[in-house]
Amino acid sequence: MENEKREYVIKKLKEQGFRITRQRRMLLDVILANECSNCKEIYYEASRRDKGIGSATVYRMVNLLEEIGAINRKNMYKISFPENCTMEEACIVEMSDNTTCRLSAKKWNEVLQTGLEACGYLEGREVKGVVLHPCACD
Numbered sequence: 001m002e003n004e005k006r007e008y009v010i011k012k013l014k015e016q017g018f019r020i021t022r023q024r025r026m027l028l029d030v031i032l033a034n035e036c037s038n039c040k041e042i043y044y045e046a047s048r049r050d051k052g053i054g055s056a057t058v059y060r061m062v063n064l065l066e067e068i069g070a071i072n073r074k075n076m077y078k079i080s081f082p083e084n085c086t087m088e089e090a091c092i093v094e095m096s097d098n099t100t101c102r103l104s105a106k107k108w109n110e111v112l113q114t115g116l117e118a119c120g121y122l123e124g125r126e127v128k129g130v131v132l133h134p135c136a137c138d
Contacts (some may be wrong), residue, residue, distance in 0.1 A: 005032055013069045023053055027061045032072070 006028055010020055013123040018024075027046055036042045065071045091108040093101040103111065109127070116122050 008072045009065065009068070012070065013064070016068060018064065021048065024061060026050055026053075027058060028065075031062075031065070060118055 009028055027048055030042055030045045034045055038057050039062050040119050043055045044059060046053050091103040112127060
């Protein structure tokens, strides 16, 4: 599936007249393989693979991918609340009947913790952060 996405994006870039450079391919691989929520995270991972890559190259590539509709930065969120956070509407969940459920940071943490424990994912570990990505179908 990742390879199909990669080839689709490369095709779209070529259609727009962009060269497919080694760095562009590598950045595309980083974006597809990692759950990066911002350009800085993409840059850190990319710079581990290629010491010569600059942050401006990453920002240009992300802007380019957004222009061709391959990504949507408005829907890239990283939600992580410290245990003592008192934010009242930290998470708003929209239901299929268009009603909303507003959770405080504390309640969000409780719901997440309970759900992960029930599914057997925690096993003595704690949640460090959560990355939400948009549905590709939207």
